[in-house]
Amino acid sequence: MRYRDKGPEHMRTGIYGAGSIGCYVGGMLAAAGQDTVLFGRASMGERLARGITLTRFDGSERRASPDSFRFATDPHALAECDLVLVCVKSDGTRAAGETLAAILKPGAVIVSLQNGVSNARVLRECLGQRSVLAGMVGFNVAQIGTDRFHCGTEGEIVIGTGDGAQAFAYALNTAGIPADISPEIESVQWGKLLYNLNNPVNALSGLPLKRQLSTRAYRQVFSALIREALAVLKAAGIRPAKIGKVGPNLIPQILDLPDWLFVRLAAGMLQIDKDARTSMAEDLERGRPPEIDWLNGEIVALGKTTGVATPANERIVALVKAAFSGEGPRRYDGQELKKAMLV
Ligand SMILES: NC(=O)c1ccc[n+]([C@@H]2O[C@H](COP(=O)([O-])OP(=O)(O)OC[C@H]3O[C@@H](n4cnc5c(N)ncnc54)[C@H](OP(=O)(O)O)[C@@H]3O)[C@@H](O)[C@H]2O)c1
Incomplete structure (x- = not known):
C-alpha cells in the first residue's frame, strides 16, 4: 500500500x-x-x-x-x-x-x-x-x-x-x-480522454459497455474518433499517457479487429461488468445535459487551434447533441451509426 x-x-x-x-x-x-x-x-x-x-x-x-x-x-x-x-x-x-x-x-x-x-x-x-x-x-x-x-x-x-x-x-x-x-497528470488526463471518446458511442448504442465494445461497427466508430484525436495531439505536441495495458497508438488498430480476434486479443478491454455503462448513457436516460463539449469537444477545439481536421469528432458531437435535444435519433445500431458518421 x-x-x-x-x-x-x-x-x-x-x-x-x-x-x-x-x-x-x-x-x-x-x-x-x-x-x-x-x-x-x-x-x-x-x-x-x-x-x-x-x-x-x-x-x-x-x-x-x-x-x-x-x-x-x-x-x-x-x-x-x-x-x-x-x-x-x-x-x-x-x-x-x-x-x-x-x-x-x-x-x-x-x-x-x-x-x-x-x-x-x-x-x-x-x-x-x-x-x-x-x-x-x-x-x-x-x-x-x-x-x-x-x-x-x-x-x-x-x-x-x-x-x-x-x-x-x-x-x-x-x-x-x-x-x-x-x-504528469495532464498526460494521464489526455490518455483517459482517449477512452472517453467512446462515451457518445456508448450512449447512442443504448447498450451496456461490454456489448457495445463487442460489436465491431461501434468499435470502428470509436477507433476513428481516437485516430483523429491522436493526430490532433501529435500536432499539439501532447503525449497521452498509457492508461491500462495498451499504448495509445495501438488502441485504434485493436479496436478495428474483427470480433473473433478482438475478444481474444483484447480480453482486458472487455473486463467490464455486463451491466456497466458510461455516465453519458445515464445522462441520456435521465434527461441531463451531456458532457460532450469537455470530451470529444476538446479534440474538436484543439483541432481548430492546430489546423487538424476533426470531422469524426465534430459529427459525433452533433449526433449526441441532436439525440439529447430530441432533434435526432436516440439509438443507433452499429451499422446505422457508422453510416450516420459519414454524412
Ligand atoms: N460515473 C463514472 O463512471 C465516471 C468515471 C470516471 C469519471 N467520471 C467523471 O466524474 C464526474 C462526475 O460524474 P458522475 O457520473 O459522478 O456524475 P453524476 O452522477 O451526475 O454526479 C454529479 C452529482 O452532482 C450533483 N450536482 C451538480 N451540481 C450540484 C449543485 N450545485 N448542488 C448540489 N448537487 C449538485 C448532480 O445533481 P443533478 O444531476 O441533479 O445536477 C449529481 O447528482 C464527471 O466529470 C465524469 O465524467 C465519471
Missing part, C-alpha cells in the same frame, strides 16, 4: 456533487471510518438516508452506515473540510469553484475528480492561491437502485502533484481505492 506513512492524524473530506463518483469515493472513505461530508441534491440525501452500499466487480461489498457520514444540501457544510473533491459534471465546475472560493477555510485542498482536461484549470481560476489538484478516475461507477454505487471495472485514481496529494492518496488507499500520484 502506498503513502501509508503520509496521512495526517485527522482529515475531513468533503464531496462537492454527490452522484456516482462522489457517493462511491465518499462512501468508501466513510465506510473506512474517515470523517466525510457529502454535499448534493435533496433527492440524493433521501436515497442515502439508510446509508450507502458499495459494491465492486470482484463481488466485494462494503456499507457506509448513515451515521458514518454527513449529507448536506447546503455547501456551507463543506466549510470546515481539509480536502474537497469536486465530483460534478464539467458544466458545473465554475459554479462549484465560485461557491467553494467563498466558503472554504484557508489551507483547504481541492481535487477535481472529473473527466476532461480543463476542470482543474477552471477551479484554479476561481480558487486563486489554493492548492487545486487534477485527478483522473480510472474506473467506472454506476448507480443501481436506491443507495447502491457499483464500481464495474478495475482502475485507480491518479492525482497530480502538489500540497495535499500524498494525504489524499493515503486516504484513498487506506479506504480500499487504489491511488497514485503522477507528476
Whole structure:
C-alpha cells in the first residue's frame, strides 16, 4: 500500500456533487471510518438516508452506515473540510469553484475528480492561491437502485502533484481505492480522454459497455474518433499517457479487429461488468445535459487551434447533441451509426 506513512492524524473530506463518483469515493472513505461530508441534491440525501452500499466487480461489498457520514444540501457544510473533491459534471465546475472560493477555510485542498482536461484549470481560476489538484478516475461507477454505487471495472485514481496529494492518496488507499500520484497528470488526463471518446458511442448504442465494445461497427466508430484525436495531439505536441495495458497508438488498430480476434486479443478491454455503462448513457436516460463539449469537444477545439481536421469528432458531437435535444435519433445500431458518421 502506498503513502501509508503520509496521512495526517485527522482529515475531513468533503464531496462537492454527490452522484456516482462522489457517493462511491465518499462512501468508501466513510465506510473506512474517515470523517466525510457529502454535499448534493435533496433527492440524493433521501436515497442515502439508510446509508450507502458499495459494491465492486470482484463481488466485494462494503456499507457506509448513515451515521458514518454527513449529507448536506447546503455547501456551507463543506466549510470546515481539509480536502474537497469536486465530483460534478464539467458544466458545473465554475459554479462549484465560485461557491467553494467563498466558503472554504484557508489551507483547504481541492481535487477535481472529473473527466476532461480543463476542470482543474477552471477551479484554479476561481480558487486563486489554493492548492487545486487534477485527478483522473480510472474506473467506472454506476448507480443501481436506491443507495447502491457499483464500481464495474478495475482502475485507480491518479492525482497530480502538489500540497495535499500524498494525504489524499493515503486516504484513498487506506479506504480500499487504489491511488497514485503522477507528476504528469495532464498526460494521464489526455490518455483517459482517449477512452472517453467512446462515451457518445456508448450512449447512442443504448447498450451496456461490454456489448457495445463487442460489436465491431461501434468499435470502428470509436477507433476513428481516437485516430483523429491522436493526430490532433501529435500536432499539439501532447503525449497521452498509457492508461491500462495498451499504448495509445495501438488502441485504434485493436479496436478495428474483427470480433473473433478482438475478444481474444483484447480480453482486458472487455473486463467490464455486463451491466456497466458510461455516465453519458445515464445522462441520456435521465434527461441531463451531456458532457460532450469537455470530451470529444476538446479534440474538436484543439483541432481548430492546430489546423487538424476533426470531422469524426465534430459529427459525433452533433449526433449526441441532436439525440439529447430530441432533434435526432436516440439509438443507433452499429451499422446505422457508422453510416450516420459519414454524412
Ligand atoms: N460515473 C463514472 O463512471 C465516471 C468515471 C470516471 C469519471 N467520471 C467523471 O466524474 C464526474 C462526475 O460524474 P458522475 O457520473 O459522478 O456524475 P453524476 O452522477 O451526475 O454526479 C454529479 C452529482 O452532482 C450533483 N450536482 C451538480 N451540481 C450540484 C449543485 N450545485 N448542488 C448540489 N448537487 C449538485 C448532480 O445533481 P443533478 O444531476 O441533479 O445536477 C449529481 O447528482 C464527471 O466529470 C465524469 O465524467 C465519471
